[in-house]
Structure formats: C-alpha cells, structure tokens
Amino acid sequence: MEEGFCKREGEPWRVLEFYSGIGGMRYSIMRARVSATMVEAFDINDKANDVYEFNFGHRPYQGNIENLTAAELDKFGAHAWLLSPPCQPYTRQGLQKDSSDARASSFLKILELISHTLHPPLMLFVENVVGFETSDTHKQMMEILVKTGFVTQEYILSPLQFGVPYSRPRYFCLAKRRPSSFQDPHFNNQLLWTPRPLLGHYDSTTMVEHDQSNAKWENLIQSCEPVENFLELKTSSNQSEMESDFFDESSVSALGCEALEKKAEGNESCISFLDQYIVPLSLIERWGSAMGILTSCCIANGILDYYRYVKGTGSLLATVQPERKGKVSSLKEQGLRYFTPREVANLHSFPEDFHFPQHISLRQQYALLGNSLSAAVVAPLLRYLFTEPS
Template sequence: MRKWYKLLILTTKQTMYTNTISVIVHTSYQAHVWLLSPPCQPYTRQGLQKQSGDARAFSFLKILELMLQASRPPVMLFMENVVGFETSDTHTKMIEILEKAGFSTQEFILSPMQFGVPYSRPRYFCLAKRKPLSFQKQLHNNQLLWSPSPLLDNDADLESIETHGSQATSDKLLLSCEPICRFLDHSNHRELSFYDASSIQSEVALEKNEDPNEQVIESFNQYLVPSGLIDRWGSAMDIVYPDSRRCCCFTKSYYRYVKGTGSLLAPFEAERMGKAHSLKEQKLRYFTPREVANLHSFPKDFQFPQHIGLRQRYALLGNSLSVAVVAPLLRYLFTEPS
C-alpha cells in the first residue's frame, strides 16, 4: 500500500531566529519527512571553510538540536550539501544528533553523470530513517557511498562506476553519459546550425506578422560570449561541443561571469568546425536557461514565470538540484524492506 507523508522543506538561512525555528519544529507542521538544504558557503573550497563556526551553519544545527525535543519528530530525513560537508565538524555533530535521536543513516556522494546525464555536479546527500523504520539495503547503514548502486536494480553494472577512482573508471563513466546535443534546445542541431536562422520557423512571430528569422537571431544573440571576455578569459574557459559527454557544474553566477561558473558551448560539431580553430571562430555561447534545466533533468514542460529575468533564472538554476539524482534517492528513502 502506498503511504503518503507530510514533507517539511527547510532551506535554512542565517536570518531565521531561534524562536521561529522552535515554532516550526514544535508546533507548525509535524511533518513525517524533513528535506534539508542548509547553506553551503561554510564548506565550499572557495570559501573560508569555517564550518560550524560560520554563522550560516547555526540554523541547521539548531533545527537538529530542537528535533530532540520535538513532541513528534520526523521519521525520515533527507539532507543535501556540497562535497566537503562530509569532512566538516558540522557533519560530525549532525551524525551524533541523528544517532541520539534513533536514526539510521546512509550517505552518498553522487553526480548526474552516474545516471547518464553529461553534467558534473557531485553533491553530498544524507538519508536518515528513525527506528523502527529501516532501509531496504541495511548493509549500507552508517556508510558513505560514492556509487548509486543501492538505488538501482542493476547493481552489478554500476558498482564500478564511481565519481572517484582510476582513469579507466572515469572513461567508463563518460561513455555511459548521453552526448550534450540531446540536452540542447534544438534536437536536430546536426542539420540546424545555431546561426542558420533561415531554417527556423516561429509560429509566434508569424502570428504577429514579424520576421521569425530576425526574432530568433535577436533572442540567441544574448547568449553569445563577447569577444572581449574571450580575449581576457579564454584560457580559463571550459568549452564543450554538442558531441561532448561532460560539462561543468553551473553556478548561480553563470552568465554574469565566465570563469569557474559553468561550461560554454561551441555549437558547431567538432568534425565540421575542428577543435583546433580559435575560440572566436567557434562562436562560443552560454547554455540557455532551458538547456541548463534540461541538464538538471527538469521536466520538459517546466517554465519560468515571465517576470523572472535572465540572470535570475541562471541564479535559481545554479542553486537547484539534479532531478536525475534526487528522484532515486527519495524513492529509495521511501521504500520499505520487502
């Protein structure tokens, strides 16, 4: 029989006061499952790595401490953060509190690439179940796994495909991913050049008696990387092609900056354009928000409200999660042993 659970989704912030957190934990929701995504800045490699000494870690730890006092604590917990959290003192305190509260835990570091998506975005995940509930595969209790095999049926095939390991393992992981062209706006990009507007039809433009070619060119021009940025930062850019099987993680600063914020696309096929051509000749562009959403495995009918600007769309996507990774994790969390 399918069970339904109340969910409490908490994206903890420094500005949440202790009394507000107390009200949420003690009285407001009485949720069966808590989904937690606390601030990642205390644990990122680029940050100061103050861990629990960072004020932004306070609310998360406070929520966990108050859980011990709750009249009806959650029966399940899902927590996500950046790689690096697993070695922090905040992680140590979290595990101590969960053990004291009677939870069994299973931890993962997973990337969309392990699910066939050409997107390198490794993240730390903690799944917890309060006794007497138990995981379907209890042999992984109190372990940190770098493989998605417990989540999937074909364990043997994916056991060796991990995000850390030998070069052979990395090569095998790349081969398991779809090419980036499958996630672009135009699925028939081999026949349709990114700049061949004459072959693009726009029903909306036709209804408005506008030239669809001009409309497409204008809309796509905003994604071109300015030549000045190529001159300055070209050597630091991560450039991928439609036939590539990996792109870098998109951050909330994508489109505002080009260094270290995500991959750029050279939209012409490598065999047609030649990877030895200069960067300016390759007509570099940013991935569109729709394409970034595709790489996050968002549904095809997902759309932003019209009032959300372009930079804000990139920022929201940069702070989001991969559906390809989170969906099997939640399915595994909710599954009871047979």
C-alpha cells in the first residue's frame, strides 16, 4: 500500500459512494457544501438505481461489488469512500447473524481491499444502525482500519439533535488516514453521543456522553420544528373524520401498501390525494395497540417504512384532533394516516427537487426511503470529516 492520491488546492474531493441507494449520501454532501465530485456510485438494487439516475442523471454501477479489485478501485483516483452497507445483519427485526450474514461480506471485502490498493483513500465514512457498534463486523472493521493507518471518531446521533422532529438514532464512523487528522483529535478512537464537536464545540469535559436513553433525545423536542412543517398538507383541529370504507382487510397486506395502490388507482375520481394514505379501520382494530400515534406537535419515531411490518415501522399521523379540551378520541376517530413518501423524504431532509420516477410503486418508495438516511445528520458529519485542521 502506497500513499493515497494527493488533493491539489482548489481541486474538488473525489468520492466513491458505496451502497448508494436513492442518493442520501450524495444529497448530504451537497447539503454540507463540500466541493466534491462523485466519481462513481455502487448499488445492486435496480429500483434504487432507477431513482438515483432519475435525480442525478447518472446510473450507479450495478454489479456485485464483491467482484471489484484493488486495481479497479485505484483507477477511480478517489480521496474518500462513503459506505452505507446493509443493516439487516444487525437490526432487531433481522436474524442478527452479524458478519456471518452474506450481506455483510461485501462490506468487509471492500475494507480488505484497502491494504491492496496502491492509492488508498484518505477518508472513510460508514453509516449503519445502532447495534452495529457492538457487532463482530464492527470489530473486524476497526481492526482493518487500525492496520491500514486510520484514526477514527464514532458517533451515534439522531435527527432530533439537529432540529428535525424525527427520532431515528444511527451509528456513524468517521476515519482519516494518517498523517491527516480531525479538527480536534481529543476525541479520536471514542464513541460520542453528541454532535457538539461537529458544531465547533470542543469542551472535552462534556463531549463524551454515554446516556443512551431515548428520554435524553426526546428532551430536545422543544428545539425541533413541528411535524406539520414537514407535511404536504397541514392538519386541522376542525377537520372532519376521513372515510376509508373502500378498504377491507382481505385486500391489505401488513400495513396495506398494496391496497393503497390498488384502491387509489381504482378510485381516483372519488378520493382525495391524502385519502389513499388513510389507515384501514380493520388494521386499527387488529393492531391499534402496536401503532405509534402522533399529532402535529409530536415527533416521528422509527424508520417510517410501512411496507412490511406493523410493529417497529414508525409513527402514524392523527389528522383529526379532539374538538374539546380533555376529550379522549378513540383511534378510529383520529383519522389516522401514513406519512406520504414525500413527507418521509422531508423528514430525511431531502431537497424539494427529489422525486421518484413514475414506475416506482408506493410500496417500493417506502422501502427505498426506509433504507435511506437523514441528510440533516449526515451533512454536518461529512462537513466535519472533509474539513482539514487549521
């Protein structure tokens, strides 16, 4: 392994985007205002690549990245690698097979190639679910990074800490290869639960925080924007209860995406835009106790990924508020609906010009958004990573 490609003053950073999905990393680096050229993106999901190409005009490499060689990576001349590998090996709803899961092997293969490249990257950025930091895959990653001369700073952060009313903590690893260093090396090789170093606050007495409770983050609600600012249409306390008679349990899947699509297609003349997102009454009766309900003044939780499960898929929005103070409405009276894909994109802090191609189904939109990330969180991390010490 030799020195990485040197960056000339004024030259944009050259970046490789692994597991590019629908472009969350690219939107984040744009939001961070980092001068960068995305040299290549890689993703095996053809639908994700359709969305990426639709928005950026470039189709990611769709082959198996396990087949990439060190020589092929050298040809890109990249200064930085951004990686958001599959989270299923580490999620509570997955099999938790960790590094023995086939979906973890491509990530480890890419990391192992670092030592075989003639021009290794100067920086790495890794994103995954909370739980990854205690995994065997994480242990192997850190061993590889130490062996190849990288120093790291790790974070577990939530959009709540950046003013977004969305509780979704994620793990992040920032790595720089020596002699490069972070703006404040005091936090090297530590796991932080605070974004303060990213914001230029380097008080070492308060930086390393290990309070992992949701209550700590939810205390930030007062500083967050209201959820209604992220909605396509504002909710109203006087709004009449929406009807959803065109739903029936026999035609809905776990959370009804197929029914939403079919019913919306067949009832365009008689339903409003948001009617297609109303939660079927049959699902409320059956799964109401497992549903996370919020009003326009609360925070959204989870991944807002409605296409597979009832439990753990995020919040539902109550569109009808009690008319009288102290009145308790039943779930059936609250006009529950799903967040629309555009609203989920808003909570991810994606720009207004992000769109899905027409052929991407509602189910696919939710799945792709559920696998994406918060640009509001990742942008400050990338800005911090790409900033050289003064």
